Amino acid sequence: MRPRRMSELVELMSPGAVELFGEDAVVGPDVVIDNRHATEGCLFVAVPGERVDGHEFARAAVESGAAGVLGMASTDADVGHLLAENSVTALSWLARGVVAEARERGLLSIGVTGSSGKTSTKDLMAQVFEAAGPTVAPVGSQNNEIGVPLTACRVNDDTRYLVSEMGARGIGHIAWLTSLVGLDIGVCLNVGHAHVGEFGGMEMTAMAKSEIVADLAPDGWAVLNADDPLVAGMRDKTRARIAWFGEGELPAGDLRVTARDVRLNPLSQASFDLVLGDGAGERTAPVSLKVIGRHQVSNSLAAAAAALVAGIDLDVVATALSGATPRSDWRMELHPRPDGVLILNDSYNANPDSMAVALTTAVELVNGTRAEHPDARVIAVLGDMLELGPTSAGLHEELGRMAADVGVSEVVAVGDLARHIVDGAADSGLPARISDRDDVATSLTLAPGDVVLIKGSRGVGLETVAAQLTDDQGGQK
Numbered sequence: 001m002r003p004r005r006m007s008e009l010v011e012l013m014s015p016g017a018v019e020l021f022g023e024d025a026v027v028g029p030d031v032v033i034d035n036r037h038a039t040e041g042c043l044f045v046a047v048p049g050e051r052v053d054g055h056e057f058a059r060a061a062v063e064s065g066a067a068g069v070l071g072m073a074s075t076d077a078d079v080g081h082l083l084a085e086n087s088v089t090a091l092s093w094l095a096r097g098v099v100a101e102a103r104e105r106g107l108l109s110i111g112v113t114g115s116s117g118k119t120s121t122k123d124l125m126a127q128v129f130e131a132a133g134p135t136v137a138p139v140g141s142q143n144n145e146i147g148v149p150l151t152a153c154r155v156n157d158d159t160r161y162l163v164s165e166m167g168a169r170g171i172g173h174i175a176w177l178t179s180l181v182g183l184d185i186g187v188c189l190n191v192g193h194a195h196v197g198e199f200g201g202m203e204m205t206a207m208a209k210s211e212i213v214a215d216l217a218p219d220g221w222a223v224l225n226a227d228d229p230l231v232a233g234m235r236d237k238t239r240a241r242i243a244w245f246g247e248g249e250l251p252a253g254d255l256r257v258t259a260r261d262v263r264l265n266p267l268s269q270a271s272f273d274l275v276l277g278d279g280a281g282e283r284t285a286p287v288s289l290k291v292i293g294r295h296q297v298s299n300s301l302a303a304a305a306a307a308l309v310a311g312i313d314l315d316v317v318a319t320a321l322s323g324a325t326p327r328s329d330w331r332m333e334l335h336p337r338p339d340g341v342l343i344l345n346d347s348y349n350a351n352p353d354s355m356a357v358a359l360t361t362a363v364e365l366v367n368g369t370r371a372e373h374p375d376a377r378v379i380a381v382l383g384d385m386l387e388l389g390p391t392s393a394g395l396h397e398e399l400g401r402m403a404a405d406v407g408v409s410e411v412v413a414v415g416d417l418a419r420h421i422v423d424g425a426a427d428s429g430l431p432a433r434i435s436d437r438d439d440v441a442t443s444l445t446l447a448p449g450d451v452v453l454i455k456g457s458r459g460v461g462l463e464t465v466a467a468q469l470t471d472d473q474g475g476q477k
Contacts, residue, residue, distance in 0.1 A: 028041060209231075340448025350457045365378075
């Protein structure tokens with residue numbers, strides 16, 4: 001946000017619900033919740049958490065440059081305080097005010113959700129929009145009630161596009177997030193098994209995800225995946241214009257985006273013809289992706305559709321997609337080691353759908369190495385998929401069978417549910433074993449051309465295995 005006095009923030013937020021105590025200092029441009037990220041003049045938001053209370057770190061934030069504190073109680077920091085009943089809610093009010101001002105100046109607000117692929121697509125989308133003008137987008141997976149407003153607070157007077165990633169663990173979550181940033185374009189990628197234990201089923205997941213298009217204005221855009229039936233059904237949930245993306249048959253709509261002649265190189269990077277269909281006919285432009293995996297074609301189509309409905313030229317979109325690189329850690333990170341082994345680190349999170357994508361990508365990679373190394377193998381280090389509810393055991397057994405079906409050579413399972421993965425793999429004749437996380441790296445016997453996939457839910461912490469396999473064994477990042 002542009003720097004302004006704290007009294008101005010009170011008026012921007014929710015007058016009467018936020019009060020200023022102490023010095024009416026100028027704060028900004030940064031808004032932070034971690035004192036370690038404090039910058040000169042920033043506003044520090046003191047958020048109480050399960051383990052630590054941000055109010056205890058206000059003084060440290062000020063010592064690092066913070067000029068004001070937004071919180072729920074006064075602290076020992078010798079600066080002005082904006083006090084509210086709930087600091088997270090107050091942060092949301094601030095974000096809403098900042099974005100509302102910017103939209104009056106012409107800012108376009110874009111939101112993306114889906115059961116999987118949100119962060120990768122957001123990163124592609126950000127780089128496409130950046131090619132057309134100043135863009136604010138989340139760092140990593142800032143997709144919740146804290147991350148979305150923190151991202152929005154980075155909007156300043158020059159920002160032309162705001163890209164928001166939106167996650168949900170229940171009905172109403174995305175609706176709340178969209179109320180903060182007032183979407184002009186809502187994008188839904190897919191509806192899968194992620195958090196199905198919390199939602200209570202795929203239909204309820206679809207209902208929650210549809211909130212990203214439900215409140216769009218008639219002149220807004222709903223960007224929907226025609227290849228996913230539950231997403232395609234969201235056309236009835238919105239008043240907005242429809243832009244379809246996908247590789248199958250696309251329904252009639254105001255705009256359609258697809259890919260033709262998809263080709264993969266040995267590193268599983270896709271090239272294709274990006275095809276735009278609208279009232280003016282059909283146009284194409286070539287795209288050659290730098291990101292890894294066949295699934296990135298669909299992600300690219302979603303990013304392209306969002307940019308095209310925003311009025312960005314097709315050639316600009318294609319060029320930006322071709323130049324886009326991974327931006328978020330532990331998501332399809334490919335680390336070629338000096339000994340010829342490829343480490344595919346996709347350890348940030350996992351659900352059945354993203355597991356299927358990662359396993360397929362690993363097999364695509366090893367198929368690319370076999371021209372030089374005919375005996376190359378895929379070793380899949382798989383951790384628990386959390387938050388799947390009562391279906392969890394069965395889905396982990398299915399994961400083991402899936403690994404066998406796609407052509408994995410060996411499975412190493414880690415976590416409380418590892419035995420179910422091993423059982424499923426064994427049923428299909430795939431060699432599989434259980435390992436402690438700290439023992440995985442040293443237990444592997446690898447040869448040139450081998451691909452090691454590392455994937456599990458965030459709570460399993462398999463990024464440590466990736467670090468050992470790349471850093472400790474001579475790999476290069």
